Amino acid sequence: MILYVLLTVLIQIVCLIYASASSTKCGYESCHPVKDGYVNVHLIPHSHDDVGWVKTVDQFFYGTQSQIYAAGVIYIYDNVLKSVQKNKDRRFIYVESAFFWKWWQLQDAPERAALQNLVNNGQIQFTGGGWSMNDEAATNYQSIIDQMAWGLRKLNESFGDCGRPKMGWQIDPFGHSSEMASIFAQLGFDGVILGRIDYEDKETRVKNKSMEMVWRGSNSLGRKSDIFTSVLFNHYDAPAGFCFDVLCSDEALVDDVNSPEYNIDVKAEDFIFNHVQKAEKSFQTNNIIIPMGRDFAYQQAEGWFQNIDRLIQYVNQKETFNNTKYHLLYSTPSCYAAAVQKESKGILFSPLKTDDFFPYATDAYSFWTGFYTSRPTLKRFERIGNNFLQVCKQLYTITHMSSNQEHQLDVLRDAMGVMQHHDAITGTEKEVVAYDYARMLHLGIEHCENLSAHALSSLTDGKSQNFHSCLLTNISQCQFTENLNQFVITVYNPLSRPVRKYVRLPVTVEEYTVTDPNGEIVKSQIVRISNGVKKIIGRKSKTNLELVFEATNVPPLGFTSYYVKAGSGSQVTPEDVDFYTHFNNIHGTGIDINPSTGLVSQIQMNNVKLNLDQRFWYYNGNNAWTDEFSTKASGAYIFRPSSEVPLEPISETASFEIYRGQIVTEIHQTFNDYLTQVVRIYENELYIEFDWVVGPINIDGSFGKEVITRFSTPLKTNGTFYTDSNGRQLMKRIRNFRPTWNLTVKEAESSNYYPVTSKILIRDEERDVEFAVLTDRAEGGSSLIDGQIELMILRNTISDDQLGVGEALIELAYDRPIVARGSHYIIVGPMTNSTTTVSSIEHEVSTQKLLDSWIFLSEVSEYSFQDYRASHTMQFSGLQRSLPNNIHILTLEPWTQGNYLLRLEHNFEPDLDPILSRSVTIDLEDLFTTFDIEEIHETTLGGNQWLEENERLAFKTTFQSDVLEFDRQSEESDKYIIRLDPMQIRTFIICIKPKL
Incomplete structure (x- = not known):
């Protein structure tokens, strides 16, 4: 009892220490002053350091493999630190916390103290601050928030308030999402700087002086998601002729009038007339932003800083060029935003932006829409990594694991943060780098398996018990279940409500008995593994069978264990020799197969019958060798069909086999030697699963192949479809249309492709019918013809698209072209005229697929x-x-x-569902079974600043009808009572007291 009291007191002390942490004054107070009546040119010294791309993370950091790319990030940090200290006027921004943290761990106390001083006086600022500069197309919002928070936490631990970024710096992602803008606003950022937007969009903005704007990231959240946004005039490289580093060959600036090399006057005029004056015409105030950096810049930091010093000194002394006064200053993105806000009084004349920046194109023949699908197996592995990371974090917290174990959790946090990088999950890295990303992710999962096993042991029997995961069930291989006659399956549910889970595991015996915790025999079924799966290259399993059963009512943030023993029970499902062509479950969800073609012909679901034709095609990827219009090829980034024969069917028919069962009915289809599919209807599900296996694709020939699945319906959709934004809000898409400029269409397919992180759907307003396809990973998709949805599932190209990766997208495994397996989940139903809307079903399914119940296995012989x-x-x-x-x-x-992070989310948009779109109030008191919340304090989304201390720069546009105010969530009368409005996420630091 004495020990318990001491523990409680200690917890309260720790909470008090954390909550009373004081802030150091820095940030905007450290900005160099701007001059009224001048064009103020904010020079931003920066280095864009990819966390893997053409070299691995460690190769880039340590500078090895210089024959590939002569870059070492460790030298950038070392040299910038020395150079910035030499002149109090100099500024520099750091961005990717993954590289910062690697460097920080290697430093001694003097180096750490030097950087802390520079951060405290504002000479070095962290901008963005996520673990990586994340992609915005293929990433899920949960992983984005995690990687941002993980980076921000490390900065907060190292520097306190002065290390907290105030701006986003998304200068290299290939398009920008609305959800990311909303996330930045919720992080408490004052703005975001973008580097890449569509070439026509940029031309329009340059012409209309709308390179700065207020961007509303979420119509659901309204003005709370508004954020100041500015687009760099000429990408993120320093102006041509003004790069002064080991990777550059530009002439140094010489200001010695006695030297025959004197050139500062000519160079300064070049800078003003050819760069600054062109840019200033596109911006709304007398403050313009000019980046002074490039990829892996400032390895020779002192040389670059000295040249900027000379340029600033000369221009500021001369001041006037062609009757205009110019003032150059070292600056940062946040100082630039503050200057714009002050001069404009927070009002911009450009219209409020409410759409996103997808797709991204650099010219009429270069739409960067291929990376939405590139490396689909890595994209799926990332999704699995996020799933297990949430499971691992929950189990760690629920079981009060010791803080000295957290380093094992950190390995997966690090790997998942790296995976969000815009050259990682995108698939736009070299093959060897992709292997390294997979290695890091697998290592992180292994470490979290150790933690999870320890946590589950403490919850099940308090002893050391083995809990294993089978990561190869994607190829129906699990050595554990195939070699044991009895074992325990523990199904862990990371969601906040009970769920059901259909467990599928490869087995070798044809009869099993599954017993639940109450001693009841659970209905189970043995199904045959499809021929496509059995032929996957690298599969070492010899079994042809899988055990299937339904785990019902698995508790929230909890588990149910099932005892499995070989013997009497389920039996192999016989082939249905009668060849039924209509199949349905107890809910009326059904499917028809055309017996003459073997293709799906009709589906029925939620009282809607709909004709459906589903088959596979492939685009011939443009190799750019003979194209009369352009030299652009389909590659890792770009999707560009051949102008000769763009699209071909894989097969007009499929051979098929049918297996009926009490739990699941399956139609096994074979289209050709590299493409098979299993269509499944589960007994209690409101969706139909299309489980496809594609590859290895023959890459011999004149074109690469980019495989799609296409769903054709008779719905009248008027050129309109919808895709999700990072797995959250829906974005309306109209074929051959952009909301903010007149689109030139020369590439009909690729210009209409959009990122599909979790869902794409079409609607027939007259029939009140919605048809949705949910994905198990990020894919590219579109509706190129009314009533159709297509999704790209695998792509191999035989050309490089000349955008930096330096190799064709030819993925290999076991020295053969790769095989990909995945699932699409089809949901059809009424939009409004129903007690259960189709949107609510889609939400439930997508939530359960994103955070799927995790299967642990234990030997119990x-x-x-x-x-x-x-x-x-x-x-x-x-x-x-x-x-x-x-x-x-x-x-x-x-x-x-000793604190914990708790985020609560309302995941419905307004007006989407008559019940579920309402605001909700929940009570946190006595909510958790293993601990009580002692203290709770709300923070910004990143968990790095108390919410009441966050004061954002206010911007609005002259076109806004509402007043932009950053109001706080009203204080609830009870600290445990939390109100959540539609699409709102609230973040809290909590201190807990373990229950006896």
Whole structure:
């Protein structure tokens, strides 16, 4: 009892220390003053350091493999630190926290103190601050928030308030999402700087002086998601002729009038007339931003800084060029935003932006829409990594694991942060780098398996028990289940409400008995593994069978264990020799197969019958060798069909086999030697699964192949379809149309492709019918013809698109072209005229697929079921009560100094569902089963600043009808009562007291 009291007091002390942390004054107070009546040119010294691309993360950091790219980030940090200290006027921004943290860990106390001083006086500022500069197309919002928060946490730990970024710096991602803008606003940022937008969009903005804008990231959140946004005039490189580093060959500036090399006058005029004056015409105030950097710049930092010093001194002394006064200053993105806000009084004349920046094109024949699909197996692995990271963080917190174990959790946090980088999950890296990303992710999962096994052991029997994951079930291989006759399956549910999970595991015996915690026999089924899966290259399993059963009512943040033993029970599902062509489950979800073609012909779901034709095609990727219009090829970044024969069907028919069962009915289709599919209808599900296997694709020939699946319906869609934004809000897309400029269409297919992180759908307003396809990873997709949806699932190209990666997109595994396996989930139903809207079903399915229940396996050869149940807990819930279906615990993880991070999310948009789109109030008191919340304090989304201390720069446009105010969430009367409005995410630091 004394120990318990001491522990409680210690927790309260730690909470008090954390909550009373004081802030150091820095930031805007450290900005160099601007001059009224001058054009103020904000020079931004920076280095864009890709966390992997043509070299691996470590190769870029340490500078090895210089024959590939002569870059070493460690030298950038070392040399910038020395150079900035030499002149108090100099400024520099750091961006990617992954590289910062690697460098920081290697430094001694003097170097750390020097950087801290520079951060405290504002000479070095962190901008962006995420673990990486994340992609915005293929990333899921949960992983974006995680990687941003992870980077911001490291900066907060190292520097306190002065290390907290105030701006986003998304200068290299290939297009920009609305959800990312919303995330930046919720992080408390004052603005974001963009580098890449569509070439026609940019031409329009330059002409209309609208390179600065207020961007509303979420119509659901309204003005709370508004953020100041500025686009760089000429990408993120220093102006031509003004790069002074080891990777550059530009002439140095010489200001010695006695030297025959004197050139500062000519160079300064070149800078003003050919760069600054062109840029200033496109901006709304007398403050313009000029980046002074490039990829992996400032390895020779002192040389670059000296040249900028000379340029600033000369221009500021001369002041006037062609009757205009110019003032050059060292600056940062946040200082630039503050100057714009001050001069404009926070009002911009450009219209409020409410759409996104997709797709991105650099010319009429170069739409960067191929990377939405490139390296699909890595994209799927990343999604699995996020799934397990949330499971691992929850189990760590629920079981109060010791802080000295957190380093194992950090390995997966690091890997997932790196995976969000815009040359990682995008698939726009060299093949060897992709292998390294997969290695890092696998290592992180292994470390989290150790933590999860320890946590589950403490929850089940308090002893050391093995809990294993089978990561190769994607190829129906699991050595554990294939070699044991009895084992325990523990199904962990990371969602905040009970779920059901169809468990599928490869087995070798044709009969099994599955027993639940109550001793009841669970209905199970043995199904045959499809021929396509059995032929996957690298699969070492010899089994042809999978065990399937439904785990029902798995508790929230908890688990249910099932005892499995070979013997009487389920049996192999026989082939249906009668060849039924219509199949449905108990909910009326059904499918028809055309017996003459073997293709799907009709589906029925939610009282809607719909004709459906689903088949596979491939685009011939343009190789640019003979194209009469352009030299641009399909590659890792660009999707560009051949102008000769753009699209071809893979097969007009499919051979098929049918297997009926009490749990699942399957139609196994074979289209050709490299493409098969299984169409599944589960007994209790409201979707139909299309499980496809594609590859290896023959890459011999004149073109690469880019495989799509196409769903054709009779729905009248008027050129309109919808895609998700990073797995969250829906974005309306209209074929051959952009909301903010007149689109020139010369590439009909690629110009209409959009990123599909989790969902794409079409609607027939007259029939009140919605048809949606949900994905298990990011893919590119479109609706190129009314009533159709297509998704690209695998692409191999035989050309490089000349955008930097330096090799064709030819993925190999076991020295053969890669094989990809994945699933699409089809949902059809009424939009409005129903008690259960189709949107609510889509939300439920997509949520359960994003955070799927995780399967753990344990060997129990020494236990009978009775013995195991007597000595082990077989069911556990981390919550005392379930949360509503529209509320989700987005994050539950250890944070700093004995604190934990809790995020709550409302995941419905307004007007989407008559019930689930309403605001919700929940009570956190006594919510968790293993701990009580002692203290709770709300923060910004990143968990690095108290919400009440966040004061953002206010911007609005002359076109806005509402007044832009950054109002706070009203204080609830009880600290445990939390209100969530539609699409709102609220973040809290909590201190907990373990329950006895």
